[in-house]
Amino acid sequence: MRYLSRGGAVALMLVAPVMWSTAGVVTRHIEHAKPFEQVFWRSLFAFGVVFAVLVFQKKHPWRAVAAAGWPGVVSGLMWATMFTAFLFALALTTTANALVVMSVSPLITALLANAFLKDPVPVRTLVAAGVAAAGIAWMFSSDLSAHYAGMAIAFLIPVASAVNVVVLRASAARLDLVPAVMLGGALSCLIMLPFALPFSASAKDIALLAFLGFFQLAVPCMLLVVASRSLLAPEIALLSLLEVVLGPLWAWLGAGEIPAAATLTGGAIVLAALAGNELAALRRPAVRV
Numbered sequence: 001m002r003y004l005s006r007g008g009a010v011a012l013m014l015v016a017p018v019m020w021s022t023a024g025v026v027t028r029h030i031e032h033a034k035p036f037e038q039v040f041w042r043s044l045f046a047f048g049v050v051f052a053v054l055v056f057q058k059k060h061p062w063r064a065v066a067a068a069g070w071p072g073v074v075s076g077l078m079w080a081t082m083f084t085a086f087l088f089a090l091a092l093t094t095t096a097n098a099l100v101v102m103s104v105s106p107l108i109t110a111l112l113a114n115a116f117l118k119d120p121v122p123v124r125t126l127v128a129a130g131v132a133a134a135g136i137a138w139m140f141s142s143d144l145s146a147h148y149a150g151m152a153i154a155f156l157i158p159v160a161s162a163v164n165v166v167v168l169r170a171s172a173a174r175l176d177l178v179p180a181v182m183l184g185g186a187l188s189c190l191i192m193l194p195f196a197l198p199f200s201a202s203a204k205d206i207a208l209l210a211f212l213g214f215f216q217l218a219v220p221c222m223l224l225v226v227a228s229r230s231l232l233a234p235e236i237a238l239l240s241l242l243e244v245v246l247g248p249l250w251a252w253l254g255a256g257e258i259p260a261a262a263t264l265t266g267g268a269i270v271l272a273a274l275a276g277n278e279l280a281a282l283r284r285p286a287v288r289v
Contacts, residue, residue, distance in 0.1 A: 004226065004227070004229070004230045005230070006230060006231070008230070009226075009227040009229070009230035009231045010227075010231070010235075010239070010278065012223045012224075012226060012227040013223070013224065013227045013231065013235075013236060013239040013240070014239065014242065015220070015223060016220035016221075016223045016224050016227070016240070017220070017239065017240050017241070017242035017243035017246065018242065018243075018246060019215055019216055019219060019220040019223075020216060020220050020240075020243040021242070021243045021244075021245075021246035021247045021249075021250060022212070022215065022216050022250055023212060023216050023247070024247045024248075024250065024251050025247075025250040025251045025253075025254040026208055026211065026212055026216070026254075027208075027212075028251065028254070028257075029204075029208060030201075030204075030205045030208055030209070031202050031204055031205055032200045032201055032202045032205055033199075033200060033201035033202075033205040033209065034196070034200060035087050035090070035091070036087065036192050036195035036196045037192075037196040037199060037200065037201055038087075038201075038205075038209060039083065039084060039087050039188065039192045039196075040188075040189055040192040040193060040195075040196040041196075041201060041205075041206060041209035041210070041213070042083075042209050042212045042213045042216070042217060043083050043084075043184075043185045043186075043188035043189045043192065043213070043217070044185065044189050044213065045209060045210045045212070045213020045214060045217075045218070046083075046181070046182075046185040046213040046214070046217035046218040046221070047182055047185030047186050047189060047213075048213070049213060049214050049217075049218035049219070050178065050179070050181050050182035050185065050218050050222065051182055053178070053218075053222070054178070054179060054182065059179075061179065061182060064176070064178075064179040065179040065180070065182065065183050067175070067176070067179075068171075068175050068176065068177055068179050068180055069175065071167050071170070071171040071175055071177060071180075072175065072177055072179060072180045072183065073180075073183070074163070074164075074167050075164055075167050075168060075171075075177050075180035075183075075184070076180040076181075076182075076183030076184045076186075076187060077184070077187065078160040078161070078163050078164035078167070078184070079164065079180060079181055079183070079184020079185070079187075079188075079221065080183075080184040080185075080187035080188045080191065081156055081157070081160040082157055082160050082161060082164070082184075083184060083185070083188040083217070084188050084191050084192060085153055085154070085156040085157050085160070086098060086154070086157055088153050089101075089150045089151070089153040089154035089156075089157070090150070091150070092147055092149045092150030092153060093147030093149070093150025093151050093153075093154065097140075097147055097150060097151050097154065098150065098151070098154040098157075099136060099139075099140060099244050099247075100136055100137050100140055101151050101154040101155050101157070101158065102154060102157050102158050102244065103132065103133045103136035103137070103158075103241060103244065104133060104155075104158050105157075105158035105161050105162060105237045105240065105241070106125070106128075106129035106132065106133075106234055106237040106238040106241065107126075107129050107130070107133070108158050108159060108161075108162040108237075109158075109161070109162040109165055109166070109233050109234050109236070109237035110125065110126060110129065110233070110234040110237075111162075112162050112163065112166045112233070113165075113166055113169065113232065113233035113234055116166055116170065117166060117169055117170055117233065119169070119232050119233055119234070120232070121232075121234050122234075122280075124276070124277050124280040125232075125234045125235060125238060125277055126234075127277075128238055128273040128274065128276055128277035129234065129237075129238055129273075131269060131270075131272070131273040131276075132238065132241050132269070132270045132273040132274065134269065135266045135267070135268075135269030135270040135272075135273060136241070136244055136266060136270060137266070138262055138265060138266035138269060139244075139245075139248070139262060139263045139265075139266030139267055139270075140262075140263070140266070141262055141266075158237075161237065161240070162233075162237065165224075165228060165233045165236050165237060166233055168224075168225060168228035168229075169228055169232075169233045172228055172229040173229075177225050178222050178225050178226075180225075181218065181221045181222055181225065184221075185213075185217070185218070224236065224240075235277070238273075238274065238277060239274060241270060241274065242270075242271075242274060244270070245267040245270045245271060248263050248267070249267070
């Protein structure tokens with residue numbers, strides 16, 4: 001397994017949420033495809049991209065999945081859950097509710113990592129996670145309302161993310177879990193297919209969803225797998241919150257959705273929390289991971 005320096009891993013974990021955050025602005029330009037169909041095509045293209053990467057690396061894709069063993073299966077299930085749960089949550093609650101629920105991911109990840117990996121959880125990371133969660137709540141405070149079923153489904157996302165990151169960290173030294181991203185795409189396709197039919201996507205829709213499958217799912221998810229070999233689990237989850245901050249920004253620049261003042265203030269709080277955590281890490285001795 002190839003390990004990165006901490007700086008290289010942090011760089012990957014800054015690039016990944018930037019790529020994830022493009023989903024909202026791109027989907028604003030989709031013409032006909034229904035949400036379930038959007039997830040189906042996006043997952044299908046993500047599956048195809050990872051499949052092609054494995055072939056290019058001269059690995060048999062399905063043998064690579066089998067070689068990942070049970071950790072690969074669990075990781076694949078968690079990817080599939082994350083690929084699909086957000087959509088189901090949005091059908092039952094607001095985007096704001098879903099994103100605020102998702103902001104608890106670093107805290108859940110820290111608890112699981114400490115329990116199962118004995119990963120140290122720096123105080124700076126716990127403080128930064130709490131500040132970031134408060135910032136996200138502030139961002140969407142005017143939109144929050146009680147939609148308990150949707151918020152319960154949204155809660156699956158940070159739980160699945162935390163389990164996935166812990167599995168990736170636990171297996172980093174002995175297994176390549178990039179094939180699990182492909183498995184997650186395949187499972188997501190199968191889950192979405194009954195809801196996606198009959199297909200209604202235009203050629204433009206397919207092109208946009210192909211872009212999302214490549215740029216917004218496959219590549220950043222593979223980057224996370226690589227970064228997980230060198231970063232502690234809570235830090236991975238904390239850096240992933242950058243997606244929540246950047247999503248409204250791209251929607252503003254690319255779709256004319258002007259953010260509220262609370263969105264800008266809350267986003268600044270989240271960015272300050274992320275920056276503060278990394279600056280504090282630079283001042284301390286490196287943690288051996």
